[in-house]
Amino acid sequence: MDHVDRILEEWQRERPDLDVSPIGIIGRLHRLAGSLTDELVSVYREHGLGEGEFDVLAALRRAGHPFERAPGDLAEHTMVTTGAMSKRIDRLEAAGLVTRRPSATDGRARVVALTAEGRAVIDRAFEAHIANEQRLVGMLDPSDREALERILRTWSEHLP
Numbered sequence: 001m002d003h004v005d006r007i008l009e010e011w012q013r014e015r016p017d018l019d020v021s022p023i024g025i026i027g028r029l030h031r032l033a034g035s036l037t038d039e040l041v042s043v044y045r046e047h048g049l050g051e052g053e054f055d056v057l058a059a060l061r062r063a064g065h066p067f068e069r070a071p072g073d074l075a076e077h078t079m080v081t082t083g084a085m086s087k088r089i090d091r092l093e094a095a096g097l098v099t100r101r102p103s104a105t106d107g108r109a110r111v112v113a114l115t116a117e118g119r120a121v122i123d124r125a126f127e128a129h130i131a132n133e134q135r136l137v138g139m140l141d142p143s144d145r146e147a148l149e150r151i152l153r154t155w156s157e158h159l160p
Helices: 003-014 022-046 051-062 071-078 082-094 116-137 142-156
Strands: 098-102 110-114
Touching (some): 022 051, 051 110, 051 116, 071 082, 071 110
Antiparallel strands (some): 098 110
16 A cells, blocks of 8 residues: 555545545645656756756757747746746856847847757756656556556646
8 A cells, every 4th residue: 555545545434425536646646746856856956957947958959959049938838937937047047058138030039048058968968867757657568658648648638
């Protein structure tokens, strides 16, 4: 029995009138998300990055040459507020990993771009990140991974 089984057992004893079976799924996903985040963040730290900084650098790298995006686009691609994005960009700029400059098409807008050092850092960090994710999903049988991905995709289509 794991922690979630014990919670289920207690609720079934205390509230036999309710179907508490969703706790088995939601509770395990919640606990697993925390554990997975810890596993991912430890790799980012090895490269001198926090989770937010990794996300910004990865979004810039995914943009392709010349590896730049507007701050609003970065916020959208990393699902944070523009205020949080500004703080992340400030830290990355201070570390020499990104630059900010005026947009060539809109004088009021700014563009954030990877520096050569920023690109080298995210390339190394991303290689380690993918190896880490391979290790984590490698704990599952290949057919279970495919089923889980399909189930999670379907479920996420029904949520905001």
